[in-house]
Amino acid sequence: MKKLLILSGKGGTGKTTTAAALIRFSKAKAIADCDVDAPNLHLVTAQTGNPEVTQFLGGEKAEIDPCKCTGCGLCQSHCRFDAIREKDGTYAVNEYACEGCGVCEYVCPQRAVKLVKDAAGRKELYRSDSVFSTATLKMGRGNSGKLVTEVKMAMQKYAPETELAIIDGSPGIGCPVIASVSGADLVLVVAEPSLSGFSDLERLVKTAEMLRTKLAVCVNKWDVSPEHTEKIQLFCAERKIPFAGKIPYDKKASEAINAGMSIADLDCPARNALESIYETIMKLL
Template identity: 40%
Template structure:
């Protein structure tokens, strides 16, 4: 079984556009949307929900009102201002609580405890007989996205083994944080999507360092390269100087906006110049996976 991850050093580079296109071109395949903070890959395929799982990540403080003597020490020690005093009752705001344990230690009445909290959900949906997708939704304010990404990938691998699928396609989380690293570990190949902007080049260098840290084989795709030829050239020069393969360059295409509005992968539009470029990149990557 092969695992192919598509990532980016920053958001908004066109990572999901490429992921949805690869998902449309691959068959059979199990898709894994690991951008759990803003999951949208399933919208491009309209999969039918088959299974739903709760994800318990971090812990939250809970105040036992029967033990609480209203001393207010917990509110004073909370650095996140997560404890409110209203109607003569101290209560914890679950969206602000970081589970740091300070209030638990400080409470003289042992009225506060940390309990595992529901941090989100993850799902298994069927697109058609050849395609399935695992996706997730992290609750607002939660910081355990890396753990949820791991659950998404485990379920995707499980389904691929059960259904006899040879490829798991991962739409990774952007950036270089925990969800991003959780998206690329143990993959067979990583595609890094960048854009011709100063921030795009800066964050490309960071994600390259991250992928190299995990010793994954990778290549770079420059999206909308023709919008800023000067910066595109800087990206090409950087890749050339650092022995990084450029898998391809995708031109700006107004049809991409239409594809997003109609929730269809861009490669399904016959007249799309971006779709044509992506198909060429796809063929090159498939040869590498062989």
């Protein structure tokens, strides 16, 4: 299975729009949305049937048994994260502040506190004509890289005979991106033609090079700033990074997204540019 990962240096560059179009062009049967902090690929790649839903268990959180708690307050006074609150003489844990360090469990004389596995997210798997794996991490949780790995593993497990998998990654260069890049055959970076977009591209290239992953670059809305687009192309040429193409600004793209459609379903300049990029990417793969 060849794995194509779509990344961008920041949100709003057109990464998911590009991924949805490439999925439609390739008729990919293995798809994953690894942007677990804000998954949205499902909005433009309609799935049929109900998903198989499972909990994602991350780290541990403290839990206080109100029946055993005598209200001594030792747990609260020892908590460095201010995660324990008193109410009506007993104490409770704020799950968003708790770091799972276990100090409260250690100091409790009544053994009213214990660390329990935290339900840190929700995994969804659609299995019909294709396999679509996605997940949503709960607010304030820090296990995004682990969850991304589980999303990819589910996709690979249930679509093992598929020739091509397309993965929509997270923006930036953080933990979920590093977990997404692992095992990818090619990363397509969707760049923004701006000063900050160029800086974002440099950071992504450096990250991919450290992970020894093959890269290609395309520019979305290139005609908004031809000067920065040319700068990105020169940068790619200097670093010997394949430049896959340029996508023009197209109002029909926004209309398609708002209607929950893929650009691949339209007849417009952006669609034609993306099809050309798709053909280039397939040659690189």
